[in-house]
Amino acid sequence: MNTPITRFAPSPTGFMHIGGVRTALYAWMWARKHGGTFILRIEDTDKEREVPGSIEHIMETLRWLGLEWDYGPDKPGNFGSCIQSQRLDTYRAAAQQLVDKGLAYPDPYSAEEIDGFRRAAQADKRVFLFRDHRPKEFGAWDGTRPLRFKVPEVKRSHWHDAVRGELQAGEEALDDFILMKSDGYPTYNFAHIIDDQHMGITHIMRADEFISSTPKFLSLYEALGITPPVFVTLPPILREDKTKKLGKRDGAKDVLEYRAEGYLPEAMINFLALIGWNPGTPQEIFSREELIAAFDISGIHSHGGVFNEEKLRWFNKQHLSRLSNERFKEIIITPMVSSTTTAYYDTHQASHSTDAFVIDSKHADIWNKLTPIIRERIATAADFSAELNSGEYSYFFAPPKTTQIKTELLPNKSSSLTEALGYLQDARNLLAKADFSSADTLKSALWDYATEKGRGNVLWPLRYALTGKEKSPDPFTVAHIIGKEDTLARIDAALTLGL
RNA sequence: GGCCCUAUCGUCUAGGGGUUAGGACAGCGCCUUUUCAAGGCGUUAACCCGGGUUCGAGUCCCGGUAGGGUCACCA
Numbered sequence: 001m002n003t004p005i006t007r008f009a010p011s012p013t014g015f016m017h018i019g020g021v022r023t024a025l026y027a028w029m030w031a032r033k034h035g036g037t038f039i040l041r042i043e044d045t046d047k048e049r050e051v052p053g054s055i056e057h058i059m060e061t062l063r064w065l066g067l068e069w070d071y072g073p074d075k076p077g078n079f080g081s082c083i084q085s086q087r088l089d090t091y092r093a094a095a096q097q098l099v100d101k102g103l104a105y106p107d108p109y110s111a112e113e114i115d116g117f118r119r120a121a122q123a124d125k126r127v128f129l130f131r132d133h134r135p136k137e138f139g140a141w142d143g144t145r146p147l148r149f150k151v152p153e154v155k156r157s158h159w160h161d162a163v164r165g166e167l168q169a170g171e172e173a174l175d176d177f178i179l180m181k182s183d184g185y186p187t188y189n190f191a192h193i194i195d196d197q198h199m200g201i202t203h204i205m206r207a208d209e210f211i212s213s214t215p216k217f218l219s220l221y222e223a224l225g226i227t228p229p230v231f232v233t234l235p236p237i238l239r240e241d242k243t244k245k246l247g248k249r250d251g252a253k254d255v256l257e258y259r260a261e262g263y264l265p266e267a268m269i270n271f272l273a274l275i276g277w278n279p280g281t282p283q284e285i286f287s288r289e290e291l292i293a294a295f296d297i298s299g300i301h302s303h304g305g306v307f308n309e310e311k312l313r314w315f316n317k318q319h320l321s322r323l324s325n326e327r328f329k330e331i332i333i334t335p336m337v338s339s340t341t342t343a344y345y346d347t348h349q350a351s352h353s354t355d356a357f358v359i360d361s362k363h364a365d366i367w368n369k370l371t372p373i374i375r376e377r378i379a380t381a382a383d384f385s386a387e388l389n390s391g392e393y394s395y396f397f398a399p400p401k402t403t404q405i406k407t408e409l410l411p412n413k414s415s416s417l418t419e420a421l422g423y424l425q426d427a428r429n430l431l432a433k434a435d436f437s438s439a440d441t442l443k444s445a446l447w448d449y450a451t452e453k454g455r456g457n458v459l460w461p462l463r464y465a466l467t468g469k470e471k472s473p474d475p476f477t478v479a480h481i482i483g484k485e486d487t488l489a490r491i492d493a494a495l496t497l498g499l
Numbered sequence: 500g501g502c503c504c505u506a507u508c509g510u511c512u513a514g515g516g517g518u519u520a521g522g523a524c525a526g527c528g529c530c531u532u533u534u535c536a537a538g539g540c541g542u543u544a545a546c547c548c549g550g551g552u553u554c555g556a557g558u559c560c561c562g563g564u565a566g567g568g569u570c571a572c573c574a
Contacts, residue, residue, distance in 0.1 A: 011574055046573055107572085127501055127570075146572050170502060172570085181572040188574045212503055212569040235505085236567065242510095245567065262536085271511090274523095278512060282522055301505095301512090304567065308510050311524045317536060443533090456532040463533065474533030 004036035004202045008062075008069075009192060011043045012054030016061045017252035018307055019207065019237045019245075022272045026234060027205040028067045029273070029295040039199055040072030042083040043192065045185040055083075061255050065265045066288060071199075079199060084191050091186040094194050094224070095147055095179055103152060103223050104179055105138035106145035131176045147180040149190075149216075152223055157215035161231045162203075163300045164211070173215040189213065193220055196229060203230045203297075209245075232297055235276045236304040246307060258312075264323075267316040275305045285318045399490050400468020421495060423458045424465060428491040436484045439476040446476070465494035 006027035010020055031038040040062065044050055055073055062069065071077040081087055098104035109117075114130070121128035131151060141147055151174050158168045179190040186194070196204065211233060221228045236245045246252045258268055270286050278301070279294040286294065427446060434445035450458040463475040466487060479487040 009574090013574085043574065049573065111572085122500095125500075164504075167503080172502060175570090178572055183572075185572090187572070192574085207568090208504065209568055209574090214503095233504090238567075240510090242566075275511065280513080282513080284511095284523060303505050305512085306510060308524070311511065313536065314524055320536085450533095454532075459533055469534095474535080476533075477535095 002202055004031050004034050005039065005200050006031045006036065006203050006205060007039040007041050007196070007199065007201055008067075008205075009041040009043050009195075010058055011046065011049065012051060012058065013046075013049045014051045014054055014057075014248060015254035015256065016058055017246065017248055018255060018272060019247070019252065021061065021065065021255050021268075022237060022276065023205055023207060023234055024062060024067055025065070025269060025272055026232070026277070026295075026300070027203070028069075029292050030203060030205070030232075030297065031070075032292045033295055036202075037070045038067075039201075040069035040082060041195060041199070042073055042085075043188060044083060044085045045181075045188065045191055047085075047183070047185070057256070064256065064259055065269055067269075084195065085185070087191075087195070088184065088186075090198065091180065091191055091194055092143075092184075095141075095186070095190070098149065098179070098223065099141050099147070101223075102138070103150050104141070104147050105135065105150055106141045107148050107178070108135050108139060108145070109133070127172045129172065129175050131174075134176055143180070143184060144182060146178045146182050148176045149179050149220060149223070151176055151216075151219050153219070157218055159214060159218055159228075159231065161211075161233050162297050163233050163235075164302050167211065167214070169212070169215045173212065174219055175216065177216050189216060190220070193217060193224070193226070197224075197226050201229050203232050205232045205234060208233050208236055232300065233302075235301050237275055238304045238306045240306055240308070242306060245304070263312065263316050264319045267312065267319040270319065271312045271315045275307060276301050285315070285322070399486065399493065400466070420457070420461045423453055424461045424491060424495060426453075427458055427462050428488060428495070431479065431484070431487060431491070434484075436480060436487075439474075439480040442476040442479050461494075462491070465491050 008020075008024035008027050010016065010024075016024075028038045030036070040059070042055055042058075044055075059073065069075070071079060072082050076082050079087075080090075084091075095104060107114075117130075117133055118128045121132075130148065131154070134150065139145075154171050154174055156168060156170055157173060158166065161167050177189055178187050180186050195201075214231065218228065238244065239246050255268070259265070266288060269288065269291065270284075273286065273291050273295070274284070277295065277299050279296075279299055281294075283290075283294070426449060430445055430449060431442070435441040446458070446462075459475055463478065466475055466478045466482070482490075
């Protein structure tokens with residue numbers, strides 16, 4: 001096999017959804033696995049549908065996911081440009097060659113006339129085929145009329161697909177399709193074939209909606225004397241209700257939204273890789289490198305799959321707990337302490353260096369609590385501070401606004417409030433002498449006492465005093481993060497309110 | 500409707516003639532009396548239907564059914 005050259009060729013019509021990302025991912029993995037080339041090509045030949053800013057948005061999405069391209073809009077290499085609207089001369093020249101060879105001709109009909117043909121065919125219950133109306137003599141092509149391909153030979157098509165195997169289609173799949181539109185832009189059908197050849201693409205990864213137009217492509221490849229690349233048809237990603245392929249109009253999200261929600265790119269990639277491909281081993285969690293090593297076209301499925309966010313969350317959790325300290329600092333701590341400083345960090349920066357924080361935060365529970373904070377920060381960058389001070393995790397940054405202490409302190413019905421406050425007082429005395437350097441040292445300071453009195457009896461009121469929440473991380477973790485001073489102050493406040 | 504593709508737990512899937520049909524997510528139950536986007540143990544749950552080939556079919560073949568795709572001067 002030649003060194004693969006693959007491409008991802010989106011249209012700049014908005015954001016990228018998971019379907020597009022999955023296609024890009026497979027093309028990227030294949031190229032990387034074999035030391036090949038991955039090209040990002042922008043197919044902007046429909047100026048009507050183009051959405052400004054899409055190209056940058058697409059590039060940002062791919063960068064976030066770590067799918068670096070060797071050539072693209074920003075790195076044209078020797079291709080001149082990887083943006084189709086900047087390559088119009090190439091398509092015109094190729095079109096003219098076909099005209100010269102008698103293989104293309106200007107469409108002489110008006111839209112109304114074609115509509116008439118189509119309706120007549122429909123009334124007859126026949127398939128509408130433009131080639132049934134192919135003019136006897138071809139006029140000259142001046143670029144103002146749509147240019148159509150003259151299918152040289154109408155026949156049944158047979159071809160090989162690396163995933164689907166031997167495919168075929170009948171004669172009605174072949175028609176005189178449009179190569180160049182009257183606005184001077186090529187159609188997808190034409191442009192992608194010209195570009196793939198110019199760029200030396202060896203494998204085309206694309207979704208299964210192109211199966212039905214493959215006979216047209218084959219006919220054009222033949223007319224142009226091009227050996228077709230390897231077709232790698234990817235299975236569809238279906239909507240949760242399975243009634244439709246996932247698309248932008250059906251609730252498909254901008255993939256960058258997942259970033260804002262706290263998902264790690266490695267989790268997204270890992271999950272997407274496994275929808276439509278399987279390594280044949282029980283392994284589920286893959287690093288980027290492991291994916292590249294394990295990926296193979298032979299493991300791509302021919303049947304569709306549903307994108308299930310629950311499982312994505314699980315992948316995220318797995319990758320979260322595998323983050324290196326460096327990555328954790330990079331994506332969690334650094335954004336947290338940079339630009340928008342919080343009340344917590346303003347007052348505690350001195351006593352808790354970020355390094356110490358990272359090391360002590362190796363426990364997955366802390367990571368898990370911090371991630372949504374980051375999520376909120378990204379989503380509401382401007383008022384991050386306000387968000388945290390009033391948000392669900394406010395206890396990391398400010399004392400609970402509890403005004404009444406009563407039965408919430410009680411771990412179960414058998415305890416009394418007086419008893420609970422007694423435990424809390426004892427816990428306070430132990431904590432006053434405790435080593436706050438880690439959650440573990442705090443745990444050891446209290447553990448024997450808590451075990452003796454009943455862990456819930458002691459720890460539940462303590463946790464509540466610190467956070468004022470019915471659900472929160474364990475008290476040792478919280479006490480460590482907020483520090484000794486705040487911990488004792490919050491316990492005192494609770495004792496005061498309770499008595 | 501024509502053409503094309505697809506079919507294993509609710510979901511992602513393993514398994515490609517002999518399997519107690521395996522794993523993961525979700526669910527459910529119990530445990531961890533620190534309730535978390537934790538952890539542990541256990542558990543429910545699937546070969547679309549009908550024919551054929553075969554000693555034997557989830558697996559191969561045919562037909563049905565269902566779902567998806569496509570029939571544009573969209574990609």
